[in-house]
Amino acid sequence: MSHPDYEQFSHDHAALLVLVRHIDSTGQIRNIFIRYIKDHPVENNDWGDFQTHRRLLGLISLAKYDSQQELNEICRVHESLKVKYTNTLFDSRAILFLSLGTHDSPTKISNSGDFNVESKGDKEEIPEDQTNIDFEKQNDALDKFVPPSNFKTRAFFYKDTDPCSDLETHLNEFINSLFWVLESKRLERSREKLERVSLLLAPFEKKDFVGLDMESRNNKKRCTGRMTKHLGDLCLQAGLLTESLTYYTNAVETLKSVNDWLWLGAAFEGLCAASALVLYPNIQRNVSLHRNSSLQEGSPKRSNSVSVSSLDTINKKDVTNCLSPEDILKRYREAIIHYSKYQNAGIIETEASFKAARISVEQNHSLQAATFLQNVVFINLTLSEQEKIQRFETLSDLYTQIGFIRKASFCQRLAATRYVSPQNPTPNWSQCYNLMLQSFPGHKLSLDPTEMCNSNLQIGWPSLQIQLLQELVVAAKRMGHSALATRHMTFLLQTMWNHLSNTDQKELSLQLQSLASQCEGAPVPLVLDNGIVIPPANLINVPVCIGFTLKNLQPHLQPRKIQASKQDSGPFLFTPINFGSLERKNNKPQSKMDFLWIENDLCEVSLKLLNPLPFELKVSNMRLLTSGIVFESIPETVILPSDTPTPLTLNGTPKESGELEILGYSTHTLGVKSNCRLRYMRSFMPQYTIEVIPALPTMEVKTSLPQSATFSTFQNFENVVTSASLSLYNGESTECTITLTNTGNVPIEMLEISIQSVLEPALQDQIFKWSKENIESQLPLMPNASASLTLYLYSAANFLASGFGLSDLMSGVFTSSHPSSIMSMSAGPSSLPSRLNSPIHSTMGGSFHARRNDLNSSFRSTNSGQSSMTTQGCRSPGALALPHHATTSIVEGQLQLRYSGGPGLEAGYCRTCSVFLTLEMIPSLQVTNWDVLPAETSSQFYLVLDIANLTSQEMELYYTSSKHMLIEGHESCRVPVPVDRCPLSKLTKLYMDQNSGVDDRLDLDKICSEHIASLVDLRWHLLSTETTGKATLKGIILTPNMLDIVRMSPLQWDVTVNGDLVKPQEPINCDAGDCLQTHIKVSNCLERPLRQLTMTIQFYQDYQNGVCSYKLETRLATAGATKVSLPTLEPQGKAQHVCNVVFFTPGLYKIDIQCSAPENFATNIVSNTTGHVWKFIPAVEINVK
């Protein structure tokens, strides 16, 4: 016997060998096992004496025919088979199917011609379905063909569409016949006298006993022992377990005494088999794969149920001579040891080892099983490659059963290599490949690379895994499935990258490239013919991604909420307690982005890639992998130099609004397409999500002004899209046209313009102006349409020298050299107004281009006098102290444009962009000093301004509507501006308040200064650059004494001299000695009473050189009081006073009439210096002749 049967169970010792599988059961007691096999080398029958279960007892042939000729041929083959196994065969059957040819192809029919009677799987195709073919017709057809007359076998004829309902009964009957033959043989044998039996021999023993004395006691015993053992075999097959056990036990005794080791082993094995049958009646082959269609339905299952129920009835304890589970293995071990003494019994030994291992498996003795299996390897057999492979496969199967998956994988791998070994005449790469694939679990390999990468712990043995994968690639390649080879190589590179040396990495990458050139790798699962799915593998390590960041849109394109949500920061504006710190806010990167992307806008993800290979790598077709909303990714191609981190930006456009998930990117490199998902890469979030909002318009902004060269870092600097710079002289204004073009596809429906600067709002509004209505009328702005916005720019500045504050004025910067205050100066019979009048009038009248020096000198002439208008130092014309702070200032502002439209507007978003404006404000003129002087009329006063031209050009200054003058660059001059006094109507409110305090005075200041600012209009014109501008006196500061001049007197004067009303500029003429009656009427124009008024009439002579003489006792005499006290003057109330004066000598006299009141009307403490003084202006002039 040279063909090992690795599939054997020890139970097979009890089986009747039949060439086609079926089952039988007889009576209540006997359990008959039938083993159907598909192939049986006739040599195996030779061992039939040694172990009866090796004999072939029955034959069932299956065949299909469609002609008489074919039927004859089948019958002939069947008969020849019968002859072949004639030594052992008990009975045979033929099951024949008539092919009606309705659905069978001719090739199939011809197949049945050379069909081996031993049944094949595909010959068992018995259709289950009842067809609609007419039965009658078929029966006719069956009758049509008749087997040849010399065909003695019982045959069953079916049509190929027949349900074969009676087949089972036929087979049962067949099994019965087998059984009865066996039973009769058993009985026959058992009736033989044990002393007489001939010696049973194993095939190889035949030579050994030639010429030996068979009558010796030893040999007699040997014969008896062997026969006893043989009877045991037969009993076992005939279902008599207890009898067989007894026979085997006896045989063991007998054979042991004669040292017949081989048969002793067989007896032990029989004993074990019988015991195992008692103990584990249900050991079954796991048959399921090749069973098909109708045959299995009834019989095999029924056999199971029968055997179970009937065997349960046998009380296991009652069975005498039955071995204990431990003993079974012990005996089997002995049996194997005995077998191993005979070199020719190698196959028996191997088979016994397998059987023992299977019992160990049943007993859950894995280690025992492992030693039995280990023993198999040591048995030296001359086997064909195919048988060796089978041996390894069976070993691996059993190792798997005992959970030795590594060992199983090892055997599978050995089997795989045998398939393609050089000794193998028919290499089979596909089998090799399949076995390699099956050995994956033992190597802790998984076909799915994600599983491999997910387990952080490296569990398998990398070097072995790499070896296996490389072999797998070769197998796949030799198999001719290059897609598979590419896939496995990709897998190897993906999962084993870190365990590969640099040279391996390079070599395997190059191999992959050459493999992929035959079949490009793509990230789709591959399905093998046997249904195994090979999941996609991706090259995530070639190139390595070391950076992956989603980019926010550019600042001016970022969407912003139109209505900023008010942040609830609690009752405190600031709290040092960081509540967030209590919540253990983790600084881990968030997968949800805190910025937004916009539909239809180009969005960016920046990557940093590293090529780990020592050669240049071209990565093409790189795209982003997304899920969620529709996203259009733009493919990129990049060539990566070796080992240098290369930044790369992947772009794409979301086509919808909603949540977008970025899962990774796809690559195409080394001929393999990969989907590199972040989930499978270390140090990245599994995915990034970002909110995409509906589409917003985009706008392009241009200005008519040149761009600024630089701009300082200013808040929200990032929004700036363009800039404009401009230089303006203070007071100059200009226009800037800003052109807005809608460059997007969404109309702009909303546009908000605002200016941002660090200036205070009032000033800012002065500098930047635009028409809101104008721009709003141009909305909506359709795509590709333009709108223009005019921005008015005005260089607003403080034209007043700020160095001179109120305190300076109060402390008497002007009057330091004089004991008298400004008030006193003006109170005195100053000639300044007239002097101002005359020279200016004259000079201006005479020569338009009056030189400032001239003007100044005229002032200087008064310096010696009382007037303190020109204090030394700061007035010296040559060394005009230009205010040192009057340098060029730069104002920066941002014109912020918030715009939105379309669906984005509905979602409440807008975009913001801004124009950066740089305004260089060049000083033009400055009022370095000012004062007020009473004018000739009571309704006006003179504002005297020292104006400095801060430019280097000649400036023409228009200070009233009709008067103008030229000022040289960097020089100054003094101009008098007649201004209407501040009417009382503007001040009523103040006087209304009884409890006026210091604040009121400040208010008064303000009202008056605004009054001046609104009336004085200084316009300048630079002659060389033709620029014009306007200066304001906004914010002019006035001393209290000035205020009294600036505002209208609350007292209305009515002065008559000799009954004639005194008019300004008209001196009264009289002769010396004339009595002049001066009648003074005072009425209160305020709406409240004035108290503690003191009216004074004073006569003086003005020498016109700044000196006034009040010592006039020798020159005039007054009759009547010159000082009258008016305790109260009711509103609208009037008071009058009359006094007479007589001038003794001719001359020019003046009368100063004034009313004074303490500042605080409510108090009685009179303080003249701080109180109010209201004068009758101008002083009355009397020319006495």
Add this chain to the structure above:
Amino acid sequence: MAVCVSIIGKDNSPKYFSCLNPYDELNLQYKVLSSLDVVEEKLNSGSKSGSDIRELYLGMLYSLETHKIYGYVTNTKIKFVIIVDSTNTAIRDNEIRSMFRKLHSIYADYVCNPFHIPGDQITSKPFDERVKNIMTGNA
């Protein structure tokens, strides 16, 4: 004395592998890997029967034509496997035991290194040296 020494972590991943003949490494790795089945089986059955847990030596795992494979498991389930040439019949069980004990002690020394991260592979020249000494019987 020994042909190969291997240290395997508790998750059955290789931590250290050393053999006298580097060309044989892959082959021996296969042998060690398949011997792990037996080790696991022994551990499973051992724990069931409640045998003396201080006995770390597992004895011979299995023998092949050319090699004999011995196993040893620490209480933390770190496995040591030593492969011995079958032809060397002079070697006694006691010698194998003492090899394992030495190996265990140098392993313990090694993992005491504060810079060693548990679970990492062992890559250390001095350790290599000492293992080689044990293998050749010079230690």
